[in-house]
Amino acid sequence: MTIPLVVGIDGSEASLEAVDWAADEAARHEVPLLLVHAGAPHHEATALIGVASDRARTGAPRVRLSSEVLHEDAASALVHKGRNAFALVLGSRGLGDLAGMLLGSVSLAVAARADCPVIVVRGGAKYRDARFGSVVVGVEEGEGSGTALEFAFREAQVRHCRLVAVHAWSPTFRAALESPPASGYALENQRRPPAQVLDDALRGPAERYRDIPVSRRVVEASARQVLLEAASDADVLVVGARRRHGHIGLQLGLINHAVLHHAPCPIAVVPQI
Known part of the structure; x- marks a missing residue:
């Protein structure tokens, strides 16, 4: 069933x-x-x-x-x-x-x-007819976006539209990239460049959904600002939610709270599996 x-x-x-x-x-x-x-x-x-x-x-x-x-x-x-x-x-x-x-x-x-x-x-009736032709998904560092990406690709597939994958990063990350690695840390433990974070996250689902056109956006700005701007011309915004460690439920975090309150379009919160 x-x-x-x-x-x-x-x-x-x-x-x-x-x-x-x-x-x-x-x-x-x-x-x-x-x-x-x-x-x-x-x-x-x-x-x-x-x-x-x-x-x-x-x-x-x-x-x-x-x-x-x-x-x-x-x-x-x-x-x-x-x-x-x-x-x-x-x-x-x-x-x-x-x-x-x-x-x-x-x-x-x-x-x-x-x-x-x-x-x-959210957003009223204009978001019912898929007029914008895009699904926006936020991609974060780590493994928290995997299930959200699968959901977003599936939405883009059934809507016959493009997927816009967005990764925002803090200006403080640039200084970390330009600084020499701390003594005792292996190279693989250093943070990846923002573009690589997005490419790595998309690699698996993009192979499974080859018919979906994908736009990549890597932006040096606050994630809240970038996601809300991207959602202004999206049919749906998709974000991931991490599990709380040792607690029942999800940790929405400040960014998810912000987009849930202010997104101009329907927003999907997808828990990490």
């Missing part, structure tokens, strides 16, 4: 926009769509599910659709469903969030704890 794409609904306009986006996404990947609501009394939940189901059927009539009402707090319910999900799709704001919040509390909690990719739908 194919695992479903799960979308959380609460009746807010943001969650209905998430349903629209998720219906399109389920159709692209040919996976079932599961609508999940948690917390409201049964009669209210039934009404909310009905409205969301109508929108999903209108947007993607061929997608296999199901729904579920869970009687626990929304974040815990969605994290639980994410253990057997293709991905979790959420709106950027919920009904219970305070005015002025940039990102809803449930969306942030789920993005920090889920075992599967979490997509927070």
